[in-house]
Amino acid sequence: MSDSDYATQTTTESPAAALRNIGLSSRDLMAAINRLGSSLEIPNLAPWDPFTTSESNQEGASEEIVQDNFTCFGQLPSELRIKIWSYVCYQPRNVDIFTDNLGVIRVTEDVHFDAYKFYSHFCSHPAVLHICREAREEGLKHYQLEFGTSHHFSIVNISTPPRIYVNFACDRLCLLKPDSFGSDLEDRFLWFVHICRERGARSLAINVAQDQHWPFVDVATSWNALEELILFGSVQNFEYLHNAGIPIDFVAPHGTGAHNKDEYLEDAAVRQLEIARRDFLALFEMHNDGLKFDMSVDNRNTSMKEKGKPLWKAPVVEICHLVVGGQKDSNGWAWGR
Incomplete structure (x- = not known):
């Protein structure tokens, strides 16, 4: 399934909401992603330079609200989504x-x-x-x-x-x-x-x-x-x-x-x-x-x-x-x- 097909697919609830119903919070999800890893090539980010960060950005970061819900699941690469679904299949029942x-x-x-x-x-x-x-x-x-x-x-x-x-x-x-x-x-x-x-x-x-x-x-x-x-x-x-x-x-x-x-x-x-x-x-x-x-x-x-x-x-x-x-x-x- 392509990413575009996934985005247009009609479901009764979003995949993110469905994951929460299974018992996976956004924190659990990110931990699972880290454990699973990915075969995708992810470009390295340039090292952070504290001297180029504006004071306003620093203030905004301190006020950042931590989201309880993972709302970007559908935007993940399909290979990573499939690894997450596979991980869910191995939750003991x-x-x-x-x-x-x-x-x-x-x-x-x-x-x-x-x-x-x-x-x-x-x-x-x-x-x-x-x-x-x-x-x-x-x-x-x-x-x-x-x-x-x-x-x-x-x-x-x-x-x-x-x-x-x-x-x-x-x-x-x-x-x-x-x-x-x-x-x-x-x-x-x-x-x-x-x-x-x-x-x-x-x-x-x-x-x-x-x-x-x-x-x-x-x-x-x-x-x-x-x-x-x-x-x-x-x-x-x-x-x-x-x-x-x-x-x-x-x-x-x-x-x-x-x-x-x-x-x-x-x-x-x-x-x-x-x-x-x-x-x-x-x-x-x-x-x-x-x-x-x-x-x-x-x-x-x-x-x-x-x-x-x-x-x-x-x-x-x-x-x-x-x-x-x-x-x-x-x-x-x-x-x-």
Whole structure:
């Protein structure tokens, strides 16, 4: 896209305003520009000579108003704009994923198939895809539509298109309702693991409020790219998040000393999260021991170079509280446990 095409392009809001909606202030933007650099040739400016600067200019400089808004984004060279859009695509997002019922296939009154499951989510699509054509074109180089489904029944085939945008290099997959994936033997669970393994997902967050994390222990050991595992607890329904565009986030817990009910719940929640964390770490250690045993058995067919190469590295396991729409979620799920 040429600079003139960019200037005449019709959008609902200016790119500068759209950047602010993403969370990038003018200060962040300029910092990003400095970090990204540019392949453009920028002429060197002559050194500043304080003796040639008029007194009036000095007075004007002292009264200069610092702008909070970056209003010249459209005037930047297209190469630099594209680098900025690319930078925006690597801002981490919390992408929630769960499975939902599509319906029941009924052949007769007495013969029917179980409800067909498909993958869904509450979170909004990446903002960069809705700013302008230039931003969307760059964004689609980094975000992929994932988690489509396909199932073959004896009388009909059913499929759902992928509808969840993910950049696996930086986005965190958040399982708000892990029970919706069923057991580790069900297709919806196995397909989720397959996609994470094939795409190299790096970050995963799991709701452990109802001890629903056990099937996901194997998930966390299924691929080498996983670097971070966040454990949190919540018993919310989450249905109110549908089409609401309410963001979710995570914060670290804090110790209290349990002087009142809220502080007691905080301590109880931390205790339950630490138990789940201990479970994962113990099973990670068992997994590593199993890998070492397998390597010792296969040593005769393994070169010296391959022997020193680790097969799997355990992800960092952290405990956090869920934040929904800027408000920390209740710790009531830990009451009485």
